[in-house]
Amino acid sequence: MIGIATWARALFATPLAAILTLASGAIMAWLGWQALSWLLLQAVWPWQPAAACDVRTGLCWPFLVEKTRLILFGTYPFGLQWRATLASLLLLALAVLTGFQMIGRTRLHLLAFLAIWLGGLGVAVLLLGGGALGLPDVPSVYWNGLPILLFLAIASIAGAFPVGVLLALARDQSAYPLLWRFATIYIEVARGVPMLTVIFVGIFVLPLTLPPGTSIAPVSAVLIALIFFHGAYIAEDLRGGLQSLSKGQREAAKSLGLGYWQSMGLVVLPQAITRSLPSLVNSIIGAYKDTSLVVIVGIHDLISTARMSFNDPEWRGHALEAYLFVGLWFFLSCAFLSAIGRRLHTDRETAQTSSSQNR
Structure with missing residues (x-):
């Protein structure tokens, strides 16, 4: 009660604060009523006829019931969508496992992980593409919706991490000017151009560099471009962790007879990665959301399949439902990633407090 009273006094401390509080409360109440009316009071429920959506102004559940599979899987063959479902669930399980591993809920050995x-x-790739174990082949051009979003986001971030580690180590080597300058130029250039430019390079320029007679699928080209783009951001996050360590860590490893790679792998990098985890999670969230830009080059992610759903002449005018579905997915997935980041930040502060008290 004391906390509520203090909070109330702060909100009404001055006449201006009271006016702003009341105005904000009124606006929030109005917005809440409009949302409640659209979601529940004026909604057309799944058991009601679809024609009612033309009369009522609320959420059209029949549209979502009919178009959910199209939004999730796009033009992936209808009879094979169980494979896309399993692949999506598997990719989600990998993402959740990684989050739990980062916060210590699971303690798998690195090699097992x-x-x-x-x-x-x-x-997941086998399920999506087929062509083996009796699974019919499905070209990557049909990997639409949620599967391609998860595949590009997860695979590009996973591939970008070792690239970022190598770039961070190279930029940390000021004793080797050529290596240091190459890493510095690469990172600054990659971070200085829009992601869309990198995707266009992957789609249109990368195939030109291949030997005559060879080709690369657009999904593979985009994946390679995303890996090297995100690698530059991960490298900067890790470089911050490396610079935060005292020189005594490396000197101690050297005094134990460890070589460069041993000291980096056993002593320096684990501490640098731990210190960089909050910023790494932030970069991962940005990379995940930015993956939706692949729609610009004709890869049909959730945004594109949502547009397909309301382009149907029978369902025109229901873009809000489609984009709400996609927005809810991104909100929930990014909320999970944000929760991991907050937990890592809390754990780091707790560890620092315990270390200070022990001293």
């Missing part, structure tokens, strides 16, 4: 990752990613 990498084996699960590579195996899960391989099975």
